[in-house]
Amino acid sequence: MTQAESREGTDSLPGTSPEATRIPRKRDAEATQKRILSSAKHEFAMSGLGGARVDVIAEKAEANKRMIYHYFGSKEALFTKVLEEAYGDLYEAERKLKLDHLEPKVALERFVRFTWNYYLENPDFITLVNSENLHKGVHLESSDVLKSVSKNRLHMLENLLVRGQKSGVFRSGIDAMQLHISIAALGYYYLTNRYTGSIVFRCDLMAPEMLKKRIEFNVDSIIRIVSA
Amino acid sequence: MTQAESREGTDSLPGTSPEATRIPRKRDAEATQKRILSSAKHEFAMSGLGGARVDVIAEKAEANKRMIYHYFGSKEALFTKVLEEAYGDLYEAERKLKLDHLEPKVALERFVRFTWNYYLENPDFITLVNSENLHKGVHLESSDVLKSVSKNRLHMLENLLVRGQKSGVFRSGIDAMQLHISIAALGYYYLTNRYTGSIVFRCDLMAPEMLKKRIEFNVDSIIRIVSA
DNA sequence: TTCATATGTAAATATCTTGTTACTTATGGG
DNA sequence: CCCATAAGTAACAAGATATTTACATATGAA
Known part of the structure; x- marks a missing residue:
């Protein structure tokens, strides 16, 4: 399943296309950072720095691993x-x-x-x-x-x-x-x-x-x- | 390279050869288990269960990973x-x-x-x-x-x-x-x-x-x- | 509108990691 | 001695994992 597909369950379409196409996320840097921080807090708390997985943090934040590195630089900096x-x-x-x-x-x-x-x-x-x-x-x-x-x-x-x-x-x-x-x-x-x-x-x-x-x-x- | 060959670099034969020969470890199951436990305790304490590495535990115990699984079954059982x-x-x-x-x-x-x-x-x-x-x-x-x-x-x-x-x-x-x-x-x-x-x-x-x-x-x- | 850039996605990469396998050697009972 | 078995070694396999790269798209200023 692609990441675009993974979002289709919760959202529906804004007008143009009939079938469940991907809805590009509204661009909101601040909100994305907040979601990442919140997800990271939970994962780090649950598994520790070493046990937490960047993939899981990204997934739970409904964001992408790339964004974590973009906004925070590294797993440790995020921690x-x-x-x-x-x-x-x-x-x-x-x-x-x-x-x-x-x-x-x-x-x-x-x-x-x-x-x-x-x-x-x-x-x-x-x-x-x-x-x-x-x-x-x-x-x-x-x-x-x-x-x-x-x-x-x-x-x-x-x-x-x-x-x-x-x-x-x-x-x-x-x-x-x-x-x-x-x-x-x-x-x-x-x-x-x-x-x-x-x-x-x-x-x-x-x-x-x-x-x-x-x-x-x-x-x-x-x-x-x-x-x- | 065969597995037998892979050892010849550091060691030579016991008895037959004149120069610095390898000293095969005395077989001592109890001592090996103790060394593994002591090493594991240190590594687990230092890095946690998730952060500790089985390889490092084996190395510090002057033992082999195989022995850890042989004596303790799994990393978690060792923990x-x-x-x-x-x-x-x-x-x-x-x-x-x-x-x-x-x-x-x-x-x-x-x-x-x-x-x-x-x-x-x-x-x-x-x-x-x-x-x-x-x-x-x-x-x-x-x-x-x-x-x-x-x-x-x-x-x-x-x-x-x-x-x-x-x-x-x-x-x-x-x-x-x-x-x-x-x-x-x-x-x-x-x-x-x-x-x-x-x-x-x-x-x-x-x-x-x-x-x-x-x-x-x-x-x-x-x-x-x-x-x- | 146009375009530079901020935001977002998918996939690749290089390295690690646990657990397994195939093999070697020492030990002690018969 | 002989040999079954316990003890030990090195390399492999399969799957994770952190980080990077190549690419796509939305946004807003000119």
Whole structure:
């Protein structure tokens, strides 16, 4: 089956020819790039950088391999772009949280829940990050995009800690980076290792009641860690 | 060129010929299997299941591809065996800890430090587990070996918690599985994401003083989580 | 309209990769 | 010793795979 034919199922003809001839795609560079990025994100997340196939990415994007190389240069450059977008999305969602006006303890709890929910709702993020770390971070280490978006990453949490310390609900001397890492860790580890974890512990770690147990345990843990 | 001829370039005949003759490897099935397993563990850890190459595994094992298929059947079966061994090694090291006679708090701290050190000294374990989870646990879900070695995995920690609760140092109502997962998570996440983490936080997470900071933070966190 | 160029398609290429096959050699039991 | 068999080697086959090339078509500016 030709690629032109492969599209005929979903579309019909714009006027001229009666039988199912190919409908040339409307030229839309931006849309094509978006479809490729979205498809790549999914494939890279599912199979890792090494396991993902350029052919499959192109096919799922309803685009052509040639377009991938045209727009992104190489499989690895595409992977880099996907990673940058994934980090950008997370950070943007974080920024939207607006925790500054909330009571420190409430704000911290909300941040813990947000982090957990983000991982849960964006499972791609975790596998993408895992894949990049398997490759020792080579795709992001020279990424100005990541460096830019990750600037002042700890600002919000630092403010939160200072506010809480001043009001006496948090103890002093808490390292914001260590806490930030811990908040991520408690959720991330559970979810990334959900398959082996379910085997080892002989239960379905993704069952709704188990997920609920986990997030409540995490919230409680983080609060205990910072409490005065 | 025949297959026999193809070897004559590097080697000459044993005994009959005077100059540097080939030394045929001593036949030792067990040793060869061990070399293959060790090499495979390293390659799978370095590149993941998909990224590892059977040829490279054979070469690094100073063995032959044929031997891999002879002894293990397939790349995936070899991967399964490597995983089973990796889990077995961790669990055996855990069993050697002998925490029963220690004061609960001291014992728990020792367990947290053990877990951290094990990940630090066996970085292969983390990437192997990551790789298996990328593959949704398919290689271990039917592994009787893993099911066998992971039996009563929470026993030690449960005993510890009960002892601590009885003596009043630990609070009651702590879920041993959640705690176990958290102890692993705080170390595992930091180490598996050390590359992207170092970029995002603009510091070398693997620098000795940073590692020290992390383990001390983790020990303190776990103690706070369980304290009465 | 005309034409340069951005966008898109199909096929080729060169290299890799897993698993197999045909073959060689060491080992140990009779 | 003799020889069946376990252990080991090299080359091959079939199918993937990333990237490139040759070509086609839509678009918009002149």
